[in-house]
Amino acid sequence: MILTRSPLRISLGGGGTDLPSYYSQFGGFSLAAAIDKYVYVAVSAPFAEGIVLKYSTIEKVFKVEEIQHPILRESIKSLGLKTPQIEVSTIADIPSGTGLGSSGSFTTGLLKALYTHKKLTIHADELAKLACEIEIDILQEPIGKQDQYIAAFGGISAFDFHRDGQVSVNPLKLSPQTMFDLEDNLLLFFIGTTRSASDILRDQDEKSKSGNLDMIDNLHKIKELGISSRDSLLDGDTKAFGLLMHEHWLTKIKRGSGISDNHINDLYELGRANGAVGGKVVGAGGGGFLMFYASNRDRLRRTMKDANLTELRFSFDFEGTKVVFS
16 A cells, blocks of 8 residues: 655745746746645555545546546546556545645645556656646646645745746745744634635636736736745745735735635734734635734734634644655
């Protein structure tokens, strides 16, 4: 049996400029960090013939084309396994639809497990490229490339998305003090709702393709804020980073009504009034996790607990998608 784990992520700046509809015209930039919450994928060869898939449901089929789960189907197909005898099981620390990039993590973890099962090696860059090809090019999902790359590489990295589709991965060389400060003062709280990011991202994608000036100007601003966020972290100025998070959030919610609502806005303002310098909803928006950079984390924790929000404590992951058992 092969068992892989692939980290989830938090987006720290520039999110949304990693979609092809934007970066193919202007080039994109994003900043993200992998965290120690994981998607696990197990691949084994069962005694019985057929393909057995265990995720939120169970599938048993005899041909790849019969697989209902699109990512599982296209990932198995990418290895040329037309009638494999294989079993795939998945489990995650955090449910999907919470804004932590679970789809990208699942795809990289699955591909890593399948390649290892076939005694093939695949580098992190190749892994991320193949995951993007499956989700974006083949399945036509209106998503970006950030999640697959940060899952594959791990760490805290800046990504340049070039117009020709190439991606430059730039791990941030942060001081130990800055790293500790981020881990201590970046706090995640579950809002209590999950959502699909597809509708929000599809709206952005369509407007970018059609040349909607409001959307494009908004994404230009988001990219600038992402670059400034990177520079603040490299300078060790985490307070400036927190203030940029606030500006980033105010800019992001102008993209569309689905990104936030009155409940999220009230929780965000409650956090800002009780120990948070800045914050955002992680991911495309609409639900999932609120992330704050705190100046007074004890006060913020008490306030969010009183508001019935559950905190997700985390550390950074620097290993990326890897085989943990074979």
